[in-house]
Amino acid sequence: MVRSTLTAILALFALAMQAQRSPLATPETFLSLGGTQELKVTVPANERWKVLNRTPISTSDTRPPFFTFGEVTSGKGNGAVKVTVPPNTEAEGRVGQISIEVTWPADANGNFVTGTTSVPIKQLAFAASPMSLNFQAGGGTQTVTLTADSDWQVTDATNYLTVTPRSGSAGVNLSITCPPFPSGLPVRFRAASVTLSNGPVRRTIAISQSR
Secondary structure, eight states: OHHHHHHHHHHHHHHHHHHTOOOSSOOEEEOTTOEEEEEEEOOOTTOEEEEEEEEESSTTOOSOOSOEEOSOOEEESSEEEEEEEOOOOSSSOEEEEEEEEEEEEOSTTSOEEEEEEEEEEEEOOOEEEOSEEEEOTTOEEEEEEEEOSSOEEEEEEOTTOEEEOOEESSOEEEEEEEOOOOTTOSOSEEEEEEEEEETTEEEEEEEEEEO
């Protein structure tokens, strides 16, 4: 009975201690171009920590994690984990998480308590919406909303289209102007495109016009 009572007290103590733990690391946000950042782990000098795993935040996401770790994934006291993220080729931002376990002394008798913290890893996206435009015979100007967090530029556009602006370093409303359909063309439909580049990531907007 005494042993059971003592075990229960230690378990409650461990839960109370775990609830008082401050976050071990702050969330990291990566640009759409990716890169490597250090995830700072802050714990007292006598506490040990280690990276357990990397998983998507959503349990319905079956894709493998989009980031990797450096060589150091554990330590004692303050430390850092290098996190590397490749360019985001998807049209939406990506979110995952890293689970970090920390172990600290519970008492002077060599007992320890273990707690776990999940740290979000986020990556922004380079995206354009809508991805297709249709112009009437009289032409005109339409707007595309560009989401960006770093340098981008128009790398290709059909010669009769006017695109403004043609470069930038953040999101913007892109104006695409199409002239009237030439009366001398022997067809009733023509197709064009505008390609936007953010590093290795490309977004191509399909343009159509009919008369």
